[in-house]
Amino acid sequence: MIHQFYQVLRKDLLDWTATPGPASWRIVIKSPPGKGPSWYFSFWPLQIGGWALTLLVSLLLLVVGAITDPPFYWYAFTRPLNGFLLTLALRPCCSWAWVRFGKRWQLVPGIILVSLLLPYLDLMVVDRLVLVRGLPSIERQAWVGIFFVRMATFMIWMLLYFGIKSLKLHASIEREFQQSELKLLRSQVNPHFLFNALATIMAVRKDEAMVSKVTQSLADYLRFSLAQESLDQFKQPLGQEVTALKNYLLVEKIRFQEKLEIRIGVSEEACATHVPTALIQPLLENAIKFGQQTSPPPLCIAIEARLSEGLLLLLVENTGRWVEPHGPESIGLGIANLRKRLHLLYGDQAELTLDCTDSAVRAQVSLPVYRTA
Numbered sequence: 001m002i003h004q005f006y007q008v009l010r011k012d013l014l015d016w017t018a019t020p021g022p023a024s025w026r027i028v029i030k031s032p033p034g035k036g037p038s039w040y041f042s043f044w045p046l047q048i049g050g051w052a053l054t055l056l057v058s059l060l061l062l063v064v065g066a067i068t069d070p071p072f073y074w075y076a077f078t079r080p081l082n083g084f085l086l087t088l089a090l091r092p093c094c095s096w097a098w099v100r101f102g103k104r105w106q107l108v109p110g111i112i113l114v115s116l117l118l119p120y121l122d123l124m125v126v127d128r129l130v131l132v133r134g135l136p137s138i139e140r141q142a143w144v145g146i147f148f149v150r151m152a153t154f155m156i157w158m159l160l161y162f163g164i165k166s167l168k169l170h171a172s173i174e175r176e177f178q179q180s181e182l183k184l185l186r187s188q189v190n191p192h193f194l195f196n197a198l199a200t201i202m203a204v205r206k207d208e209a210m211v212s213k214v215t216q217s218l219a220d221y222l223r224f225s226l227a228q229e230s231l232d233q234f235k236q237p238l239g240q241e242v243t244a245l246k247n248y249l250l251v252e253k254i255r256f257q258e259k260l261e262i263r264i265g266v267s268e269e270a271c272a273t274h275v276p277t278a279l280i281q282p283l284l285e286n287a288i289k290f291g292q293q294t295s296p297p298p299l300c301i302a303i304e305a306r307l308s309e310g311l312l313l314l315l316v317e318n319t320g321r322w323v324e325p326h327g328p329e330s331i332g333l334g335i336a337n338l339r340k341r342l343h344l345l346y347g348d349q350a351e352l353t354l355d356c357t358d359s360a361v362r363a364q365v366s367l368p369v370y371r372t373a
Contacts, residue, residue, distance in 0.1 A: 055080040071135045074126055082122045087157050094161050111158045119150035200255040214254055217247040239271030263302045270305035273312050273369055282338045283363045287318035295320030314365040322356035
């Protein structure tokens with residue numbers, strides 16, 4: 001029964017924390033070990049906090065008058081200290097058992113045996129202290145009740161120890177998988193832009209000054225893009241991408257000249273917001289590619305970003321009409337790529353919507369804003 005309870009509890013916790021996107025204390029469990037809020041779920045804060053809580057319970061029982069006999073004082077107030085020391089000594093054994101048996105059912109007999117042995121040793125020590133102090137022994141029925149309470153306490157301690165270990169292992173594997181997939185998805189963006197830039201160079205190849213200008217803009221943007229490879233997905237201010245996209249837009253402006261008009265309106269607060277890399281670029285590429293096909297000249301593109309009620313609202317709008325899906329290229333690789341990255345990073349908290357009219361197509365991204373130090 002204990003094995004089944006442990007497996008059900010572990011499965012429910014793993015399923016819950018596996019939900020994509022940072023929310024509630026999933027951030028604590030899924031953050032890298034020793035960094036940020038994950039410290040609160042490390043051994044020492046839980047060990048000290050848990051046994052301090054048992055001390056508070058004993059004090060509360062004393063205050064309300066639930067403990068009146070002197071022998072019970074010893075049983076109540078030695079429980080936190082003995083429990084703290086015994087589980088501290090138990091920790092290396094649990095670590096060895098975790099490495100030796102991992103998630104196997106062999107852990108269950110050990111948990112049961114230790115849960116019976118530790119409270120017995122604990123109470124033997126307290127019994128001896130009570131006799132040394134010359135106090136009367138407690139009734140057998142009360143002793144058995146205290147034994148089962150302490151047995152349950154040690155069993156819960158071990159279930160939490162192995163449960164959190166398993167939870168963190170699962171979260172670490174999931175985090176590594178997500179980071180690998182995110183890097184793969186992000187790596188698909190640069191070749192897309194590179195293709196467009198090379199097409200522009202071919203279009204102006206007879207103008208040496210223009211070729212030099214396009215090449216410099218391409219180099220500046222790729223330098224920015226390569227710098228992102230070593231950064232966390234949440235640690236790029238939106239303003240950095242907006243600045244880098246000016247080089248991108250310069251390439252496109254040279255490519256289309258007077259047939260393209262760009263308007264950018266990004267608030268200072270939005271520029272300071274940390275967002276995933278390559279957030280605007282796929283939307284912009286989609287707007288230029290399909291806008292050129294459906295919009296009367298000039299193609300007008302607007303980029304806006306602002307904060308509203310804890311959300312970053314990003315808008316990329318272009319003149320033209322919606323292109324009905326007839327395959328992956330109809331919505332662009334970048335759009336599908338961005339949707340998947342947002343889901344991996346934010347789950348259901350982020351949204352990418354496309355709103356179409358007879359004369360304009362509007363792509364809007366909304367995602368939660370997380371303050372960073």
